[in-house]
Amino acid sequence: xxxxxxxxxxxxxxxxxxxxxxxxxxxxxxxxxxxxxxxxxxxxxxxxxxxxxxxxxxxxxxxxxxxxxxxxxxxxxxxx
Numbered sequence: 427x428x429x430x431x432x433x434x435x436x437x438x439x440x441x442x443x444x445x446x447x448x449x450x451x452x453x454x455x456x457x458x459x460x461x462x463x464x465x466x467x468x469x470x471x472x473x474x475x476x477x478x479x480x481x482x483x484x485x486x487x488x489x490x491x492x493x494x495x496x497x498x499x500x501x502x503x504x505x506x
Contacts, residue, residue, distance in 0.1 A: 427479075432501050436494070439474045453495040461494070479505060 427435075440446045446461050457463045463471070472483045481504050491497050 427505055429498070429502055432479075432505070433498050435478055436498055436501065439471075439478065443470060443474055451494060453493065455494045456492055457494065457497060458492075475501065481505075 437448070437451055440451055440461065441448050444463065444467050446463075450461055452460075455461055476482055479501055487500065491500050
């Protein structure tokens, strides 16, 4: 899966499943502060990522993930 495909998948589920405004989704958007993702949303994200990308998110691996771009980097790394 290419980086572009990863970003499209992430953007799609943020908009469709978490109802985040597409205008708010930028590379440097902070997941919590700018996109409003909270701990309940994170539970949904874990399920969605497992379905769409085929791996489980480990909370300890997400410690340094702050922005949308960081999140896409994390997924790209897990898929490679």
